[in-house]
Amino acid sequence: MNKKIILILLAFIIIGCGAKRGTNIDHLSQRTIDDTHPRATLILGHTDLVNNILITNVRVAQVGLLPKAGIDVQNLTDNRYNLEYKIVWRDKQGFPISISNVWHRFVLSPRKIKSFQSMGKTEDAYSIQFTVRFPDDLYIESDKREVESKKMVPCPPPLPPICPKSMRDRVMP
């Protein structure tokens, strides 16, 4: 009986901890990633954005010696979204072009479609990785954690209201 338990537990350790530690593929297919375009990988940074925000109409064209990419982001809901995007250019081998780029904040009002453009800054630039996510930085994260920690602390039961003696006299003569 004990041998069986040990075997089952060992199987758990080997299978449970070993999953998805690293595989030799571009990326793991998820519903937040769209790589149907040959020169663009489109990423939604949160599952809450799936079916609410759509990255669409990807165009990659040659402008002189450099490539240019255009992308639309569509709000499918009646909510206002505060988001940020980043475009990373890659060469034909998939290496990121070593020009630093940053997140750009934008607001997507209900049902709006917003267009973004980017130039591949070198002749080697070939494909793009476009990511849209909710704004994120150290301070937003620490604010979130603070709110969560406040929620977790149980509140003491409310104390009965203390009335001044004069009031009590009026209510209970």
Next chain:
Amino acid sequence: MKKLITLGTCALLMTGCAQTQLGGQSRVSILDESSRAHLEAELTMADYTAFAEKVTNKMLASRLVQSWGKKRPRLVVGRMRNNTDNESIRVQDIYDRITETILGSGLVRLMDKSETSFDYVVNTEISSTRQHGSGGEELAYFKLEFKMFTLSGEMVGQWSDVLPLGKARRNFI
């Protein structure tokens, strides 16, 4: 003995998959370099990069620059003028970001500011407007502008980008 093995395996199972939390002893974190965190309504290094990225995007996508092809004209990027209300803005850092991007594109031969023989000169200027609310709110607009001239003084291109920064009302509770 068997009990010991069973207990050991259970301990492995419980601790093996647990993620360790490193750090947390200090209040200092290393930020993501592309993060757009702000403590004040002032420009950060990430904003310099965003500015350089967006305005050079516009410049490189222009018809004039496309028409250069492989000619690689000689270009001088002039000293940046700081017309903001903040004299401590590191204009040299913005300048370096711009030249890094233009040079990386390989479209031009970048000449020193003291050079007298060139085909085009780009004058760069950063300016700002600012409004303050009674509750500590602040609204600042920063604008980066490129103006391109030929050697004979003819203006052949103008590109700009605006970065608005807003600071919310102070909360005293």
